[in-house]
Every structure is written in C-alpha cells, then in structure tokens.
Amino acid sequence: xxxxxxxxxxxxxxxxxxxxxxxxxxxxxxxxxxxxxxxxxxxxxxxxxxxxxxxxxxxxxxxxxxxxxxxxxxxxxxxxxxxxxxxxxxxxx
Numbered sequence: 001x002x003x004x005x006x007x008x009x010x011x012x013x014x015x016x017x018x019x020x021x022x023x024x025x026x027x028x029x030x031x032x033x034x035x036x037x038x039x040x041x042x043x044x045x046x047x048x049x050x051x052x053x054x055x056x057x058x059x060x061x062x063x064x065x066x067x068x069x070x071x072x073x074x075x076x077x078x079x080x081x082x083x084x085x086x087x088x089x090x091x092x093x
Contacts, residue, residue: 007070009050009057026077047076 014021028045052069056062062069 005071007067009070011054011058043081044078045081046071046078048072049074049076 026047048071050057050069050073052062052066056066
C-alpha cells in the first residue's frame, strides 16, 4: 500500500566473534520491482540502532514501542533506493 511506512529488522549472532569489530559492510538486494513508491518518486532505506531486546524483536511482541524504536536513535546509514528494474539491484552500506 502506497503511503505506508514499513519497518523491519535484521538480527546477527556475533557471539562467535573474538576481538574488536572495526568495520562492517552490509549488502541488501533490492527486488526487481524495487522498494519504490510511484507516488513519491523515491524511497530511502535507513539503518538505525535499537534499544529493544533481540528476544522482543524475534517474538514480535513489542507493538508500537518497537515500531518507534526501529525508526529512531542513531542512524548508521541511509540509502536512496533505485527505481524498479527488470533485475535485482544492490544497496551497499
């Protein structure tokens, strides 16, 4: 539905990592029909920090509080998406 705001999350288990993580590259493939709204002409994908416990995210029990948390705080990256194409494209952050 156009005009709606969607928020989602990715969870990474880094418990087996030793040492300091000094850099990360994250690639998301955009489907051929895009993350794109014809009504606005463009969309932006944002990556935020969160304070919600991972267990609450995975259980999908946080409601509006989690929805707000997924779109606030520190921004790690924001990338404009591409218009729809016939092949998937890549967003690199």
